[in-house]
Amino acid sequence: MTRQTIACAFALAALLLAGLPARADTIEEKAAVCAACHGEAGVPVDKSIPVIWGQNEGYLYLQLRDYKLGNRKNVSMSAIAEGLEKPDMKELAAYFAAKPWTALGQPSAPDDVAHHAETIDNSAGCKGCHMADWQGDSTTPRLAGQGLQYLRETMAQFRDGGRTNNPWMVALLKTYTDSDIEALAKYLAGR
Ligand code: HEC
Ligand code: HEC
Incomplete structure (x- = not known):
């Protein structure tokens, strides 16, 4: 803590x-x-x-x-x-x-990390649900600019059984390594 x-x-x-x-x-x-x-x-x-x-x-x-x-x-x-x-x-x-999204000013991911995350997105189709620019819609969350540490932790929880409230996200994240989650978290945090 x-x-x-x-x-x-x-x-x-x-x-x-x-x-x-x-x-x-x-x-x-x-x-x-x-x-x-x-x-x-x-x-x-x-x-x-x-x-x-x-x-x-x-x-x-x-x-x-x-x-x-x-x-x-x-x-x-x-x-x-x-x-x-x-x-x-x-x-x-x-x-x-209705409040404005507040930019946390997190840095953009370096090219190799962005490439890693985009490769995952291309095969998993994350943006099919989380939308272009990762803004989400309605019951699908915005991911762009979300806190790095939170993104990392919540994706690990989907994968490891700590967060089970969406079966789709659980099934999807199960296939990812720590390094995949790290790349996705850095990429999304810096969007
Ligand atoms: C079939 C649609 C779908 C796809 C594909 C999808 N997601 Fe999601 N995702 C959702 C929904 C819906 C939620 C909200 C789940 C809930 O209600 O808890 C979510 C939640 C999340 C969250 C948690 C956000 C928060 O604020 O806690 C993260 C992070 C996330 N998704 C990342 C991804 C990534 C990365 C990919 C691609 C590898 C992906 N998602 C693919 C639908 C999808
Ligand atoms: C004592 C600290 C604390 C207070 C007070 C608090 N929250 Fe939270 N909130 C958190 C933490 C920590 C998380 C992440 C929890 C997790 O990982 O599941 C969270 C997560 C959330 C989420 C999920 C966001 C996402 O992206 O998935 C929502 C929605 C939320 N809080 C709304 C509220 C609302 C509305 C209130 C006031 C009625 C509130 N919170 C008060 C600490 C707090």
Whole structure:
């Protein structure tokens, strides 16, 4: 755990003890809880936390639903989703999807790494679902410019059984080596 993750976990504990998710009324109050980790202006406070500002609405909603149902598991997010009802999740998804995507300023992948990632994309057809420019659509997530460390970790989780909420992604990632995942993560982070 990094220092930020620990600070973040304390912030979460304090918020949960205060009962904020349950009592918050306005969307701004509900979203304030999220800012403790996902950032005040779209830049997450820790590199293992994904950007959600500007992410696609249907995708955001499905992830919150999956955390609540236990189909996707994470210590922080499972606790957060526990306190949310369907209308809250819909409202939060619409709220964050309408925010601008914030560039993290990650470097473009070097040519050999980009070539490796593009070769994988050509055979797997990632962009058939994640769309040209990796912007995603509706329930398919945007990948362009997502945090490097998060991309690396979530792809490894699909592959190794830590994230099972999408059978297609699990089956696909199973065929990849660490070096494939590293190339894809660097390539996507730098888009
Ligand atoms: C204590 C820190 C913390 C708080 C507070 C928090 N999150 Fe998260 N969130 C995370 C982490 C860490 C992940 C990545 C978890 C994983 O790998 O499954 C995440 C993942 C997500 C995802 C999945 C994104 C993706 O690209 O798959 C969504 C959606 C999300 N959070 C929404 C929210 C919303 C909405 C709130 C407020 C109601 C919130 N989060 C509050 C830490 C937090
Ligand atoms: C058949 C359509 C399809 C194809 C092909 C596909 N994906 Fe996905 N991908 C999805 C969907 C849908 C999700 C959201 C899964 C969920 O709801 O958890 C996803 C999720 C992801 C995520 C997680 C994003 C996040 O914010 O957590 C990554 C990373 C990803 N895909 C990378 C890839 C890569 C790299 C390829 C090609 C090697 C690829 N995908 C091919 C449909 C696809």
